Amino acid sequence: MEGKCTTIKETAIIGSMRWWYEAIVRGMGGYACDPTSEKSCQFDSKAYDEEYKQHLKANESKELASKYALEAGLKKVCPACRLFGCTGWKRRFKILVNNFEGTFTQGINGGYSGNFEIEFYEIFNVSDSEKWLLYQTLQIIENYGAFGGKTTRKPQNNQVGKDYGLIKVNFVNADWARKSDYNETQKWIETITENCGKSNNKNWFNFRYYWVIKGEYLDRLKMNEIFGLDNKGNVVTGEDEFLEFLRGNRASSGKTGSSKKIFSFKSGNKVFGYVRNEQELDIIKRKLQTKIKQDTSPIITGKDILQIIQNGRDENV
Ligand SMILES: [Zn+2]
Structure with missing residues (x-):
């Protein structure tokens, strides 16, 4: 690598x-799960121990007992x-x-x-x-x-x-x-x-709503426009939850910040990011199309990429 x-x-x-x-x-x-959250997964060692004992009581081999015990301990682990x-x-x-x-x-x-x-x-x-x-x-x-x-x-x-x-x-x-x-x-x-039995938070990164444009680069000013910021980085739009999500928030007074949702790589020639649902994917596509040249590579979504993988093009998807 x-x-x-x-x-x-x-x-x-x-x-x-x-x-x-x-x-x-x-x-x-x-x-x-979000491994940084308090609600992140935990191995249930109590369930493990109980399951293990039960299987030994039933005269099963230690090997089989630990197999079932592991399943019990991992039941709530993502x-x-x-x-x-x-x-x-x-x-x-x-x-x-x-x-x-x-x-x-x-x-x-x-x-x-x-x-x-x-x-x-x-x-x-x-x-x-x-x-x-x-x-x-x-x-x-x-x-x-x-x-x-x-x-x-x-x-x-x-x-x-x-x-x-x-x-x-x-x-x-x-x-x-x-x-x-x-x-x-x-x-x-x-x-x-x-x-x-748990479900994802809608703000978490879901690859389905990922997007990437190859062969493109967004400079800071274009990026600021998409984020609704002026060229000094000040917010110019009114309250907009989606733009706030895109911008992320900088860590302040004890709070942990969330990252920006658009990443641009000059040398690698790609721009990528993620949003939270199909509707936002449409919004970001429109925003990007106005900021980059017309003959640009198409916007590929995570959903497209997963589809390509599912169709069996494992190598160089
Ligand atoms: Zn987990």
Whole structure:
């Protein structure tokens, strides 16, 4: 994998992968919690213990008992937490980042530029659907998105125009990812979601409402226009909930800020972002069409991308 990040920390890479993975789970109709929220998933160790004891009492093998006990403990754990971990449940794979061949630069615009390798190791029991989904996540990040470097969960939040996090995925071996497919994974996601009994917050990143334009770049001023800001960054529109959502809010007095919902990469030549529903997708498409030239690449949505994947074009979707 080649990459360009401001810092290369395994936790940041995993955090960013998780952010995309969650969105894709939601885009495929499933629930994925917000791991930073108080309501994030927890492994139910009490349910685990009870189930384990019951099966041993029924003279079943320890192996079988722990299989059922795990299912009980994980019942309310979303697909993303199952792979990436949550309270009481460890992440089920690890990565090693090495072979840096690039250069690190210091300062606010500093970062890493060059190649590096990520090796994936299964710790235990990563299902075929999870492997498939992880693979698709990396493909999507490469083809349509970017890795966040500075925050652990999001692509860069408030420094529009700064390039980083664009990756090139180079799989040495991808056979591990081919034992499942879209439909099977979707069923797996739906079953977990039903058992979970929870639903997504409408403000969370759902890949279905993702959009990307390849070969384009929005400078700060065009971006400000879309956000309803003047060239100094002051709000020029009246109260507008959608624009507020797009702009995100900067962290202030103890509150955590939410990130901007449009990201532009000069060197990588793509602009992408997300909204919350079909209606907003139409609004953003109209706004973008007026800000970019006519002969531009079409706006591709997450829904389109998922459709392409479902139709079986796994390689270079
Ligand atoms: Zn979760």
